[in-house]
Amino acid sequence: MSLFYHIGRYSLFIRRVFSRPEKHGVFIKQVVREIDKLGVDSLGIVIIISTFIGAVITLQTSYNIDMPLIPRYTIGLAARDSILLEFSSTIVCLILAGKVGSNIASEIGTMRVTEQIDALDVMGINSKGFLVLPKVVGLMFIIPFLVILSMAIGIIGGWLAGALTGVVPSSEYIYGVQYSFKPFYVVYSLIKSVVFGFIIATVSSYWGYYTDGGALEVGKSSTMAVVSSSVLILLFNLLLTQLLLT
Amino acid sequence: MIELVNVCKSFDEKEVLKGISTVFQQGQTNLIIGQSGSGKTVLLKTIVGLLDMSSGDVLYDGRCFKSMNVNERKSLHQEIGMLFQGSALFDSSTVEENVRFPMDMFTNWSVEQKKERVKFCLDRVHLDNVNDLLPSEISGGMQKRVAIARAIALNPKYLFCDEPNSGLDPKTSIVIDELIQEITKEFDITTVINTHDMNSVIGMGDKILFIHNGKKHWEGSKDDIFIAQNEELDSFIFASKLFRSIKEKR
Ligand SMILES: Nc1ncnc2c1ncn2[C@@H]1O[C@H](COP(=O)(O)OP(=O)(O)OP(=O)(O)O)[C@@H](O)[C@H]1O
Ligand SMILES: [Mg+2]
Numbered sequence: 001m002s003l004f005y006h007i008g009r010y011s012l013f014i015r016r017v018f019s020r021p022e023k024h025g026v027f028i029k030q031v032v033r034e035i036d037k038l039g040v041d042s043l044g045i046v047i048i049i050s051t052f053i054g055a056v057i058t059l060q061t062s063y064n065i066d067m068p069l070i071p072r073y074t075i076g077l078a079a080r081d082s083i084l085l086e087f088s089s090t091i092v093c094l095i096l097a098g099k100v101g102s103n104i105a106s107e108i109g110t111m112r113v114t115e116q117i118d119a120l121d122v123m124g125i126n127s128k129g130f131l132v133l134p135k136v137v138g139l140m141f142i143i144p145f146l147v148i149l150s151m152a153i154g155i156i157g158g159w160l161a162g163a164l165t166g167v168v169p170s171s172e173y174i175y176g177v178q179y180s181f182k183p184f185y186v187v188y189s190l191i192k193s194v195v196f197g198f199i200i201a202t203v204s205s206y207w208g209y210y211t212d213g214g215a216l217e218v219g220k221s222s223t224m225a226v227v228s229s230s231v232l233i234l235l236f237n238l239l240l241t242q243l244l245l246t
Numbered sequence: 247m248i249e250l251v252n253v254c255k256s257f258d259e260k261e262v263l264k265g266i267s268t269v270f271q272q273g274q275t276n277l278i279i280g281q282s283g284s285g286k287t288v289l290l291k292t293i294v295g296l297l298d299m300s301s302g303d304v305l306y307d308g309r310c311f312k313s314m315n316v317n318e319r320k321s322l323h324q325e326i327g328m329l330f331q332g333s334a335l336f337d338s339s340t341v342e343e344n345v346r347f348p349m350d351m352f353t354n355w356s357v358e359q360k361k362e363r364v365k366f367c368l369d370r371v372h373l374d375n376v377n378d379l380l381p382s383e384i385s386g387g388m389q390k391r392v393a394i395a396r397a398i399a400l401n402p403k404y405l406f407c408d409e410p411n412s413g414l415d416p417k418t419s420i421v422i423d424e425l426i427q428e429i430t431k432e433f434d435i436t437t438v439i440n441t442h443d444m445n446s447v448i449g450m451g452d453k454i455l456f457i458h459n460g461k462k463h464w465e466g467s468k469d470d471i472f473i474a475q476n477e478e479l480d481s482f483i484f485a486s487k488l489f490r491s492i493k494e495k496r
Binding site for chain 2: 118
């Protein structure tokens, strides 16, 4: 019951979000600001987790296939594929859902409870489009760059870990990373990340926009935003994998 | 002139407004008074269309709100200025950006024209040297004044104020009230104000609408209010000892 209610209200919400912006100049400025706020500010966390996860994936893979029959370069290959296929898109987006999603929901939620959204509406501005569209466009634009960055750094992290601990020699790892490389894996990850960016921006805005009450409810909306966008990311990850990879 | 025709509003089962009809004249400060929870904010938001009416209609100088399409409503909204209970300034924008916002959105004015208009509006509410501050960096009374400046940025024909002096000290309250009154006369605006401050009622009630239990219980001017024969109104106004003693002296 309540699920259908949210799906219905979300669909109506999205319809209003995608309407022509009032002023193109203002819209472009907003998009640039969102790219900076949502994307550039997330660089740090993406770099840190990518380095560590890349390293851990490499080490774990090497302990798992510690057999003389299997050549060492397969470690580079396996690490590369885990990073390209799953880690850099899904896991990074899940982490962004936490960081960016709660940020969006609390920002819009605060605007709701302090009547700033009413102030926009009473001026004759489509508040849904005005507040949400720049976030959707900004995030969908910047997320693929974050994902590519995460791929590169993850692979470098793996190489560093392998070389420093001596479990995989540098040359073997680099050979493995290049071995039967399928560019489509990157495309697949980027497609996923754009979809996830859309989910994070719209779902979090939805929860923020329909906050009702005060500061406590803003916190609740923020939690709902993170939980529901994470669940949707996992669901769509499954769907897209089924669609794109098989 | 704004005319309310039998305006009703309910939330699910709960009836908040049960048919309110009245007329707010141009160039006058029209007050809506009533106890906390009597539905003043709901009435104001219903009039401006932030909440959908359950039934009834609102006529803006004869233009009927209910039968307007999206574009007509939008152009009507550009004639409306509104002051919210908590100021509702955009908290990540500076004072100047807040006042300039309606101009950025709805005009094609040059940078100089906008600057001039921002200066005019801020001067009008007696504020200077605050242009580059954020709303969080100025006092509550100043925020109210910035909100008034933003509301009059595009020369509105209608001005709505939801408790313009809640949370302000008595002296600042009077400054804000006088400001609203002056602006109303100066630009010949139809002003509607929610309040439960008796000072405002006596100070600027060109017309007063008393609502109780979602219904219009009394209407009149500030001169009639002390002699009104209405039990609920009496108990509302004379809740304070001061006013009771004034009444007894009369
Ligand atoms: N969105 C809503 N959903 C359900 N009930 C609501 C909603 N908004 C207001 N109400 C109810 O309407 C009634 C009137 O509320 P309103 O905010 O208009 O009071 P008010 O006269 O402005 O009070 P105050 O002077 O304290 O601001 C209250 O009982 C409130 O619970
Ligand atoms: Mg109120």
